[in-house]
Every structure is written in structure tokens, then in C-alpha cells.
Amino acid sequence: MCPREIVVNEHKLDPILRSDRLPHIWCPGCGLGPAMACFANAIQESGIPVDEHVCVSGIGCTGRVAGYLNVDSFHTTHGRAIPFATGLKLSNPDLHVTVFSGDGDLFAIGGNHMLHAARRNVDLTVICVNNFNYGMTGGQLGPTTPYAAKTTTTPYGNPDGPLNIPHLAAALGAVFVARWTVLHVRQLQKAIAFALQKKGFTFVEVLSPCPIGFGRPNDLGDGLEEMSFYRRQSVVDDQAPLDSLEIDMSKDSTLVLGNFVDRERPVYQPMGTEPPAHRDRSVIYQPADPEVKAREAL
Amino acid sequence: MAGVRQPLEQSVLTTPRGQTYIIPQRCKGCRFCIDFCPKDVLEESTDINSKGYHYPVVSAGKEDACVQCTFCTLVCPEFAIYTEEIEPETL
Ligand SMILES: Cc1ncc(C[n+]2csc(CCOP(=O)(O)OP(=O)(O)O)c2C)c(N)n1
Ligand code: SF4
Ligand code: SF4
Ligand code: SF4
Ligand SMILES: [Mg+2]
Numbered sequence: 255m256c257p258r259e260i261v262v263n264e265h266k267l268d269p270i271l272r273s274d275r276l277p278h279i280w281c282p283g284c285g286l287g288p289a290m291a292c293f294a295n296a297i298q299e300s301g302i303p304v305d306e307h308v309c310v311s312g313i314g315c316t317g318r319v320a321g322y323l324n325v326d327s328f329h330t331t332h333g334r335a336i337p338f339a340t341g342l343k344l345s346n347p348d349l350h351v352t353v354f355s356g357d358g359d360l361f362a363i364g365g366n367h368m369l370h371a372a373r374r375n376v377d378l379t380v381i382c383v384n385n386f387n388y389g390m391t392g393g394q395l396g397p398t399t400p401y402a403a404k405t406t407t408t409p410y411g412n413p414d415g416p417l418n419i420p421h422l423a424a425a426l427g428a429v430f431v432a433r434w435t436v437l438h439v440r441q442l443q444k445a446i447a448f449a450l451q452k453k454g455f456t457f458v459e460v461l462s463p464c465p466i467g468f469g470r471p472n473d474l475g476d477g478l479e480e481m482s483f484y485r486r487q488s489v490v491d492d493q494a495p496l497d498s499l500e501i502d503m504s505k506d507s508t509l510v511l512g513n514f515v516d517r518e519r520p521v522y523q524p525m526g527t528e529p530p531a532h533r534d535r536s537v538i539y540q541p542a543d544p545e546v547k548a549r550e551a552l
Numbered sequence: 553m554a555g556v557r558q559p560l561e562q563s564v565l566t567t568p569r570g571q572t573y574i575i576p577q578r579c580k581g582c583r584f585c586i587d588f589c590p591k592d593v594l595e596e597s598t599d600i601n602s603k604g605y606h607y608p609v610v611s612a613g614k615e616d617a618c619v620q621c622t623f624c625t626l627v628c629p630e631f632a633i634y635t636e637e638i639e640p641e642t643l
Contacts, residue, residue, distance in 0.1 A: 256618075256638065258610040259572045265631040266573075277630060282580035282605075287629025295626065437588070439626035477629075478583050485588075 270294045270304065272324050280315060283469075283477020285436035285462030289383050290319050292439055292460075293354065296446035297325065300350075307450075308351045310339040312359035315390045315464070316383040319354045333364030336371045339378050347377075347529060350450060357384040358396040361417055365397070372426035372455045374522040379449045379456045380428075384419060385464035386503065393467030400503045404471040421496040423457040424515045430456035430548070431515035433499070435484040436463070438511060445513055448546045454521045461501075461509065472503065484509065492548050516548035570620030570635035572610055578632035581605030585624035585633050591617045594624070608633060 264273070271294065280286045297307050304325060311320035313332035320327035326349075330338045335353045343351045353360075360368055360382050371378060387405055388394040395405040395412055398419065402411040423431045430452050434442040442460060449456035463469055463480035474480045492512040499510050523529060572593065579601055585608050586594045593614045596606035610618075618635055625634040 255615045256569070256571050258612075258615055259574045259608070262573045262575055265575060265578075266625075266634050266636070267631055271631065273631075277578055277580070280629065282629075283582045283584075284629060287631070288584075288627050291626050291628070291631065437627070439623065443626065476582075478587060481584060481588070 267291065267294055270297065270324050272322055275322055278322055279318060281464075281466050281477075283463060283465045283480075284315070284389075285385065285460075285464070285477065285481075286315060286319070286383060288436040288439055289316075289381075289442070289460050289462055290322060290354075292436075292443040293319070293352070293381060293446055294323065295443045296450060299443065299447040300450040302350050302450060306348060306350050308339075308342060308349050310335045310342065310351060310353050312353075312355040312364060313390070314356035314359050314388065316354065316356035316385075317359060317390075333359055333362070333367065335359065336364060336367035336378070336380065340367075340371055340376050343377055344524065350379075351377075352379040352381060352450065354381045355383070356389070357382060357386070357398040357419075358388045361397045361419065361422075368423075369426055372423060372428045372457070375427055375429060375454045375519050376522045377453055377455070379446070379458070381446065381449075381458045381460060382419065383460045383462050384501075385462045385468055386416075386501075387464060387468045389464040389467040393464075393471065398501070399468075400501055403468070403503065405468070406471075416501055418497065418500045419459045420457075420499050420514050423459075424496050427455065427519060428457040428515065429454040429517055429519055430458075430513070432457070432513040432548075433459040433461065433511050435461040435481075435488060435509065435511065437481045437484040438488070441490075441511070444546060448513070452516075454519060461511075474503070513546050513548040516546065517550045566640035568620040569616065569638050569640050570618035570622075571638050572618055572624075572633065572635050574608060575632045576601045576607040577603075578630045579605050579607035580630050580632075581607070582629060584627045584629065588627060589624055590621060591619055593617045 307325045309327040311317040312335040432445040463477045594608040595611045
């Protein structure tokens with residue numbers, strides 16, 4: 255028989271975290287911890303040396319990820335993670351640059367940067383944690399807040415419809431587009447690892463409970479209840495029509511998850527320059543994950 | 553036992569097994585690991601940690617129930633629990 259639990263002081267993921275900063279600031283039941291754990295595991299799974307990874311975040315609870323991962327990282331100003339990451343990637347193409355930020359940071363104040371980086375197909379991975387509100391500043395309405403949802407700035411309900419993020423990312427030109435929840439840890443980790451390995455602008459939306467800012471005013475309960483909602487209401491459909499992916503979050507609504515897009519487009523390269531020879535990814539990249547299958551044409 | 557179908561390699565089939573490790577002072581009591589463990593290995597401690605949360609412990613009688621699926625390791629927001637694979641049992 256095994257002993258029951260063994261009490262220890264360190265976690266096996268501690269080497270890839272700045273564990274001296276733990277416990278992190280995130281609330282009990284927040285989904286940012288599992289989102290970061292999946293990213294940390296995907297970094298290890300990607301086969302790309304840890305030294306070559308960079309994580310860039312904007313401002314928000316999600317933006318804190320850059321400060322907790324033990325990779326080179328930069329916590330930029332609000333909305334500016336993508337332009338910072340673009341500059342970093344172009345000045346040092348050997349780096350594998352991931353933007354890890356929130357829905358508000360990437361699609362409200364930073365929306366225009368998202369638009370042009372995807373259009374250019376800059377070689378970046380963008381991971382957007384969508385918790386349907388501005389968590390850090392007290393639960394205000396954001397561009398992904400569902401229709402009729404209550405926030406501190408829409409106490410009678412949101413009169414706007416939410417952005418359909420995967421549809422938008424695909425329309426802008428992203429070459430890989432996925433959506434998972436923080437309950438779907440294995441699929442999420444695989445999708446991130448795949449995105450890290452793929453050349454071009456790759457995009458992963460991560461649905462995540464913010465029990466403080468969004469769960470409580472919208473009767474979703476605590477983090478555990480919202481995770482149970484994800485388990486009950488999620489449907490995996492890689493081939494779902496992209497315009498059907500809008501999120502409602504009402505009691506009987508469905509969350510459609512999957513790896514929706516996987517296609518090729520020319521990757522951004524300034525005129526008259528060549529990608530460095532050792533960027534031949536067949537050398538350092540593992541073969542694409544056969545489990546990740548998505549549409550090749552829109 | 554004539555007529556009972558058996559997988560051909562039954563003698564070599566194994567179920568993975570895991571040993572649970574816990575860092576009680578990191579836990580914030582969200583219960584993700586407890587409620588979503590597919591084998592119901594975990595339950596809340598009777599003790600509380602220094603922040604006042606009940607952390608997970610292995611339930612009595614579940615010492616050998618962990619199948620090393622690593623779900624708790626990935627889903628814990630606080631990096632407070634993980635498992636390591638140990639010698640599997642032969643079926
Ligand atoms: C220029 C500027 N405007 C506004 C703010 C205030 N602010 C900080 S975080 C934030 C929104 C964060 O929302 P999101 O990106 O969804 O992150 P979350 O906290 O939900 O993870 C805002 C508006 C700021 N820091 N800088
Ligand atoms: S406010 Fe929301 S997003 Fe921010 S740490 Fe708390 S639960 Fe997480
Ligand atoms: S590894 Fe899987 S079976 Fe073992 S305790 Fe964790 S969740 Fe339960
Ligand atoms: S998932 Fe982590 S924080 Fe939540 S109860 Fe389990 S050990 Fe504690
Ligand atoms: Mg947010």
C-alpha cells in the first residue's frame with residue numbers, strides 16, 4: 255500500500271515558476287492558475303528549450319502571468335503586449351514569443367494591435383484568458399461580456415453582444431485558432447504546445463472563471479460551480495461554424511470548444527531580410543500533434 | 553473458463569498508479585482537485601492551513617486508488633498538489 259498523501263514544500267513545476275513569489279495574488283477559485291499550469295507544461299512539452307521562450311503580458315489579473323513564470327518575461331503597459339512582442343520577435347527571431355493576457359487587454363484597449371499582428375501573420379502565439387470582464391479593476395464590462403450579463407458598470411445587464419473571439423481571430427488571419435476552458439486542462443495544454451510549435455500568428459482562447467468579478471453577479475456561483483458549468487455545458491466541435499461560437503453563459507447555453515483553424519499563410523518577414531537559417535523548425539520542433547485536427551481552409 | 557473473452561495481453565496489462573504529494577500551506581481551498589478527481593481519491597482535511605483553508609488529503613481506503621491521470625496537478629490553481637508515478641500493479 256502507498257502511504258496516504260506525502261507533505262512536501264516544493265511542487266514539481268516549481269523550476270518553471272518563480273516559486274518565491276507564491277502564493278500568487280489570484281483569488282480562490284480563479285482559473286488563472288490552471289491556465290498558467292497548462293502553459294508551463296506546454297513550454298516543457300513543446301521541445302523548444304526554455305531559454306528560447308519569452309512571455310509578454312499586458313495589465314490585468316491575467317497580465318500577472320509574466321511575473322510568475324521563470325522564463326524571460328515582460329509585463330508591458332495596458333493593451334501593448336502585442337506591439338512589444340512584435341518588436342522583440344523581429345529584433346531577435348530566434349526567440350519564441352508568447353503573449354499571455356486578458357480579454358480586456360487584448361480586445362478592448364489593445365484590439366487594434368491584435369488586428370494588425372494577425373493580419374501580418376507575425377510569428378507569435380497569443381493566449382487570451384477570457385473571464386468575461388475586467389477582473390483586476392473590479393468587474394467592469396469588457397468586450398467579451400455576454401449579452402444581458404451584470405457587471406459593475408452594467409448593473410441592469412449588458413446591452414451589447416460579446417465579441418466572438420475565435421471568429422474574429424480567424425477572420426483577421428490567425429493560422430491556428432482554438433478555444434478551451436481551464437477545466438479542459440489536457441486539451442488546453444496540447445493546443446498551446448501545438449500553437450508554440452506552429453509558425454505564424456497562433457491564437458488560443460481560454461475560458462476561465464473569475465468568481466469575484468463575473469461569477470458572483472451572474473449567479474454562476476464560485477469557481478467550483480463555474481467549472482462544473484463548463485463540464486456540463488461544453489461541446490467539442492472542431493468543425494463548428496465560426497459564426498456560431500458566440501458565448502452566452504446563461505444557464506442552459508452551450509460552450510463550443512475545439513481546435514477550429516489550422517492553416518498556412520506566409521509568415522511576416524520584413525522585405526529584403528531572410529529568416530535565420532537555423533530557424534528551420536524541423537530541427538527543433540517535434541512533429542505536429544496528430545490529435546490536433548482543425549479546418550485547413552476557411 | 554471456456555467462453556469468457558479475455559484480452560490477449562492480459563498478463564502484461566497494467567493500471568498506472570500515482571503517489572499524491574501536497575503542499576498544504578499553498579492551498580486556497582477551491583476543491584477543484586477534490587471534486588474533479590476521477591477516482592475520488594481526495595477529501596478535505598479536518599485541519600486548516602495558516603490561511604484558514606481545508607487542504608486535500610487522501611481519503612482512508614483510497615491509498616492505492618490514484619491512477620496517475622495528473623488531472624489534479626494541472627487543475628490546481630495554487631501549485632499545491634501533484635502526483636508521481638509509482639510501480640504499477642499487474643492486473
Ligand atoms: C492605460 C490604462 N487604462 C486603464 C487601466 C486600468 N486597467 C487595469 S487592468 C484593466 C482591465 C483588465 O481586464 P482584462 O485584460 O480582461 O484582465 P483580467 O483582470 O480580467 O484578467 C484596466 C482597464 C490601466 N492600467 N492602464
Ligand atoms: S478578480 Fe477575477 S480574474 Fe482577478 S484574481 Fe480574482 S477571480 Fe481571478
Ligand atoms: S492523479 Fe488523477 S486519480 Fe490521482 S489524485 Fe490526481 S486526479 Fe485523482
Ligand atoms: S485544487 Fe489546489 S487550491 Fe484547490 S483545493 Fe485542491 S490543492 Fe487546494
Ligand atoms: Mg478579463
